[in-house]
Amino acid sequence: MVKIDNIELPDFPLLLAPMEDVTDPPFRAVCKNNGADLVYTEFISSEGLIRDAIKCRRKLDIFDYERPVGIQIFGGDEDSLAMASRIVDVTSPDLLDINFGCPVKKVAGAGAGAGVLKDLNLMVRLTDACVKATNLPVTVKTRLGWDEDSKNIEEVAERLQDVGIKALAIHGRTRSQMYKGEADWTLIGKVKNNPRIRIPIFGNGDIDSPQKALEYKNRYGIDGIMIGRAAIGHPWIFREIKHYLQTGEMHHPPTVAERVGVCKQHLRKSVAWKGPRTGIFEMRACYAKYLKGLPNIKEFRNRLVVLTEPEEIEAVLDEVLTTYQGFEVAYEPIELINYHENCPL
Structure with a gap:
């Protein structure tokens, strides 16, 4: 069993990554029905919540059948994030997640999302403000660093744990990489195997097959996997991975x-x-x-x-x-699209 504070998840849980314009309630329900253990909302602007922006408020909609569910927020101002955390608290999700990983220019360029990776002290202050403002377990999703020369995720993990986060999901790329190249899980493994780290560490990036999920589980020792792009249009990825982990055999393709x-x-x-x-x-x-x-x-x-x-x-x-009826669909590799540039949903 993996625990995020008081939230109990099965051994090696599979998480649906928060994705803008993708992980709305209808899509979350589809993924939940096919084996996702923990799902997240689309990310929500702290400033938008405070201004009562209709689109932002609508993203707070959660339903009992999708629990456990986390609401993810982003922002670059301590007071705004704290106030947004209190607003989220009222809606009673199972946890509050902070986005320090979104690489798109309109977010990172405004000093939020992955933009916070350039200032670790600010990241710590923002996280601390959220932890103190809510009764919910606070978790973080982030990247290895801003660029190749600033991969500071090992220090990030320790310092965010020290201010009270209950789990950390790490995407194996820097902000500069966006979604290009291959995700590097080496540092994710180092974070997980750091004897100082007590919270669950979830790996994210390029998991597009049950075989790769098992390989990375064994190689890096992470507590679970967060799946994003591979679930778009193929929510069966969750059950396929679980079946393979349990039996060593591929699940039949969806009928x-x-x-x-x-x-x-x-x-x-x-x-x-x-x-x-x-x-x-x-x-x-x-x-x-x-x-x-x-x-x-x-x-x-x-x-x-x-x-x-x-x-x-x-x-x-x-x-x-x-x-x-009766036609058997052959298994095809899952295509990992760049959903920020070409969002299909």
Whole structure:
């Protein structure tokens, strides 16, 4: 068992990484149903929460069926982060996570997200402000450092633990790398194996197969894995990894019925949470991923992306199920897209 303060997770838990414009309640539900042990909201601006920005407040929506769930916030001002922490506290998530890892220019360039990596003392002060402002367990997601010359994650881990965080998730790249190149987990392993570190350490970056998950588990000794881009359009990655860790064998690819079922579940929750117009529009980018591997599926996809009524969309999905019933989809490698530059959801 892995514990984040009073939150009990199974041995070697799998976490769904917080991703802007991706990990909304409908997507979190799909991942939870397929084996994610802990899920996170999209990141939320502390300044937006304080100003009562509608989009930011809406991101606070959480549901009992997705617990345990963490709400992630970001910002570069101590008072604002503290006030945002108190606002989050009222919504009663299971934990509060601070984003010190987002590399996009509009966030990092404004001194938040990965931008805080340039000032470790500020990172400590911001974290301390959050810990003192909330009764929730506080966790952090960050990167190895700002660039190749400032990989300070080992010191970061010790100092943030000292001010009270209960877990740390580390993406194996610097901010300068964005999502390019291969994630380097060497320093993540060093953090985990530091005898001073008592909190759970979760690794993140480039986990795109059950085989790699097992390899990194054994090589680096981390407490669990946080999965981001590999789950986009393929929420089955969680159950596939769990099955492989338990049996050493690959789980069968999702059946056509499972693919159609996930499409329907995602659609219904998207419509219920966002309303028919937005919910249907934002689902249009999902069908290609969920139905990937089915031969001659383009005709169905072309119909799905122009329909405007949920009932019509579900009728076409039923046609897909009937047409491909019994067809076995071959396993295909998961494509890790750069979701910041080309967000599919």
